[in-house]
Amino acid sequence: MFADRAKIIIKSGKGGDGHVSFRREKYVPDGGPDGGDGGRGGDVIFVVDDGLNTLTDYRHRRKFAAEPGQEGGKKNCHGKNGADLVLKVPEGTIIKDAETGKVIADMSADNRRQIVLKGGKGGLGNQHFATSTMQAPKYAQPGQDAIEIEVMLELKVIADVGLVGFPNVGKSTLLSRVTNAKPKIANYHFTTLQPNLGVVDLDGSFGFVIADIPGLIEGASEGIGLGHEFLRHIERTKVMIHMVDAAGTEGRDPVADIKAINKELEAYNPDLLKKPQVIAANKIDAIYGDENEVIENLRNAFEPEGIKVFPISAVSGKGLKELLYEVKNLLEKCPKEVTVYEAEYDPALSFYKDEPYTIERADDAAFVVEGPKIEKMLGYTNIDSEKGFLFFQRFLKEQGILKELEERGIEDGDTVRMYGHEFDYYK
Missing domain, CATH: 3.30.300.350 (GTP-binding protein OBG, C-terminal domain)
Incomplete structure (x- = not known):
């Protein structure tokens, strides 16, 4: 199963306690306090690893802790700092507080390294508390406590284009045809259980990343099926390609399918419907000619809304060039920056x-x-x-x-x- 969510407990390192000691040497009768400071506790740091594309590493282990700082020593010896804990995640991972759901950090765009929990400061040794009236302090400062919280890691795939549609309409076939991706393809529902990414290269050195979002079903916005797991990946995309079966091999109504998916998108996040959309009417290799009643109905229903319809065959490649260049034109009009979620919680x-x-x-x-x-x-x-x-x-x-x-x-x-x-x- 594709691991795009994981709930874990993270803990920073406690600061080492300051030390209480006094200088005792043969010819130094009044040596005074010489307790060293405690070491700093380790931080919990998240970094982006381009070699990762899932959160699998966090599915079977729940707790992660940085090292505590060591206690200070005699003769003004400073305690050793605790080692930082570095947790590697794929780009696009959002770190949320598990209790409130508020965003702590979004590991996207330029944010490649984020200190989520700082280790506790080491406590001061008793040498720092000597005064003219208290020359032999018998106390030192304790190190700062560690911070322990439960966080939700949530991966939102970063792609320029999201390929959406009901199961078994040919999304994986299209992705394998226009990119170097090798998705699993079979003629049954929910073959795809994770978003597949591929890069489309067009003439003129223009390329974009396309994600095959697994087949949606009605009720997805309410979490039915694998709804929420799939819908979250659409949030980062700039353009959506609705893919439908123009040949009617599944006995479905493509117009109703697109409206149903848009209804799910709106229920999950109304801003999703503001993204540019195009319709890929697939499987024209299975119909007589390049047009039929299904394609005509699609044009009548959606082109007045500015959503263009492209009859294609993902198997033969017919119509793909026109579709991809329209997507390219839409992307050129979109903002260039990646959607990054602002921190809401410290x-x-x-x-x-x-x-x-x-x-x-x-x-x-x-x-x-x-x-x-x-x-x-x-x-x-x-x-x-x-x-x-x-x-x-x-x-x-x-x-x-x-x-x-x-x-x-x-x-x-x-x-x-x-x-x-x-x-x-x-x-």
Whole structure:
């Protein structure tokens, strides 16, 4: 079975604890604290591997964890950092939070490498806590906790053209004829259980990727049959080819079939019907002449809507050139960029959502916000980057911290201080 979805548990590495020790040497009576810092925990990183086209590797193994950082040692020895966990996925894989369904990362286009979970920072050794009044601190900072979440991996095939139609209308035969793909072909329903990709090369160095989407059935948008597994692959395509049996060998009504499939597409995602469409009326090698009543009905039903009908034979190759060049013309009018889903969720933002915090006014009138979750979030988030800062802002809003600041009377231009970071507040 084609593996285009997998649910797994991923865990970053815990930061190593800081060490408590004191320098003890023969001629150094007052050596002082020398506990080293803990090592950083390993990150969980997803990378695109062009050699993969399924999520099979994640079907039989559920849990993946990065290494924890080592504890700090004596004589200011820094604990070893934990090794990162690198998970390879096919291009087009979307990583979602399993509980909320929100997108964490889309491994498409230029996004070839994404840190999904950052390892915990190592704790500071007791040497960092020595002061003029506390010269022998007997405590050190623990390492930051690991983050563990369940994610859904979902592969959406990246192709320029989606080839759709009811079972057994000849989609696989067409793909094998116009590309170098070698799909399984047989005269029975649901021969294709996974999208097959192939590259169409036309004169003038113009080529495009075409995907044979497995046969749809009515009720697919509700998950009947293998509906959802197949429909998700159409979302990335730019142009759709509806393929029907013009010879009526299955006893079906092609006009009704196309309307039924468009109904399923609309129910799954209304934006799918905004994509350009063409109709390939296949199996004309099995009819007398190049036209018949079926093709005439197709033209009358769909060409007034701007959807052209092309009588073809996937077996003999008749009419394929005209069909492919029309697809080429439609693609040239489409946006060039790949559809990429924006991140909606940062696991670190919700991992510490239930921990308490305090808001107080400092002597200089700054608002001081403190609490374990604030400190941990600052440790996990790179607020120097625009993306990281926006995620941190969203965290403050979702936790109700911004609302409470407003209730405390904060105004534009006021200073907010959080563990060594200062921000100017603007609504």
